[in-house]
Amino acid sequence: MKQIQDFKFSGYKWLNYSTYILTLKTDESVAGLEPGNFAELQIPDAPGVFLRRPFSILDVDHKKNTLSFYIKIVGKGTRQLGKLKLGDKVSVIYPLGNSFTVNGTQKALLVGGGSGVAPFLLLGRKLKKHGVDVTFLIGARTKEDVLLTEEFEKLGKVLVTTEDGTMGQTGLVTQHSAFTDDFTFDKIYTCGPDPMMKAVARIAKEKGIDCEASLENMMACGIGACLCCVTETIHGNKRVCTEGPVFNTKELVWLI
Numbered sequence: 288m289k290q291i292q293d294f295k296f297s298g299y300k301w302l303n304y305s306t307y308i309l310t311l312k313t314d315e316s317v318a319g320l321e322p323g324n325f326a327e328l329q330i331p332d333a334p335g336v337f338l339r340r341p342f343s344i345l346d347v348d349h350k351k352n353t354l355s356f357y358i359k360i361v362g363k364g365t366r367q368l369g370k371l372k373l374g375d376k377v378s379v380i381y382p383l384g385n386s387f388t389v390n391g392t393q394k395a396l397l398v399g400g401g402s403g404v405a406p407f408l409l410l411g412r413k414l415k416k417h418g419v420d421v422t423f424l425i426g427a428r429t430k431e432d433v434l435l436t437e438e439f440e441k442l443g444k445v446l447v448t449t450e451d452g453t454m455g456q457t458g459l460v461t462q463h464s465a466f467t468d469d470f471t472f473d474k475i476y477t478c479g480p481d482p483m484m485k486a487v488a489r490i491a492k493e494k495g496i497d498c499e500a501s502l503e504n505m506m507a508c509g510i511g512a513c514l515c516c517v518t519e520t521i522h523g524n525k526r527v528c529t530e531g532p533v534f535n536t537k538e539l540v541w542l543i
């Protein structure tokens with residue numbers, strides 16, 4: 288059940304020049320979470336940032352009562368969240384949204400671009416627990432943007448593409464040979480920029496397999512009240528913050 292809790296800043300791990308893992312700690316116990324859930328964080332002391340900002344939950348530690356977020360700096364809010372000091376308070380609404388489904392999957396390909404890899408740590412763990420064979424395929428512009436690979440390697444095989452060829456195969460993530468050589472995956476999960484998810488969904492359609500995409504539409508309230516996050520589906524408009532963020536791509540009009 289979603290709740291608002293005051294967390295305290297507990298630490299950063301900077302992954303590159305513009306991306307960090309933010310860890311927040313609460314005195315209460317951390318609510319149950321599913322892979323794909325996200326949280327809305329209030330940004331403290333950021334002039335001109337009034338609305339909370341949504342972030343996928345990267346990790347949870349039920350013993351330490353911490354939540355972690357993988358955050359890429361793109362504007363005022365994400366910059367300010369990268370300047371917290373020990374003990375600073377951050378109000379968090381969570382867990383929000385639906386989650387990825389696992390049922391029946393045997394061999395999964397998780398395709399992520401940019402901050403879209405964030406929900407894949409919890410998803411990879413859940414898939415592994417269910418005995419699913421997991422492969423991560425990470426697309427980035429350059430080597431410095433290929434992050435979290437050590438964590439993903441604990442859960443499955445990791446494949447990489449970079450646009451400048453500095454790591455893995457050269458090109459876009461959808462040009463990786465994983466999509467052509469002996470393709471035996473029975474499910475694709477994807478999260479990242481819309482054009483990437485669209486291309487991945489097309490491949491899944493051609494191969495006749497299920498694909499779930501986690502959308503990152505702009506949000507305001509995050510709890511289904513303002514309708515600013517809607518996406519068009521074959522069942523009508525749906526709110527990404529409540530009926531999503533995870534959708535089967537067969538339902539998404541703009542992805543088909």
Ligand SMILES: Cc1cc2nc3c(=O)[nH]c(=O)nc-3n(C[C@H](O)[C@H](O)[C@H](O)COP(=O)(O)OP(=O)(O)OC[C@H]3O[C@@H](n4cnc5c(N)ncnc54)[C@H](O)[C@@H]3O)c2cc1C
Pocket residue numbers: 325336340341342343344356357358359360361362363364365366402405406502503504505506532
């Ligand atoms: C469900 C969900 C999960 C998300 N998970 C993560 C995550 O795990 N890690 C992460 O780094 N980011 C994630 N995002 C995106 C993140 O919410 C935005 O980057 C953040 O709100 C930007 O805030 P800002 O104040 O820094 O930027 P703003 O000043 O609000 O905007 C700066 C620029 O970023 C663009 N922008 C803002 N929000 C988005 C968005 N949702 N999608 C695309 N462009 C946007 C704006 O158009 C503008 O050009 C997620 C978004 C959603 C909806």
Ligand code: FES
Pocket residue numbers: 505506507508509510511512513514515516517526527528529
């Ligand atoms: S963000 Fe307000 S309805 Fe989705």
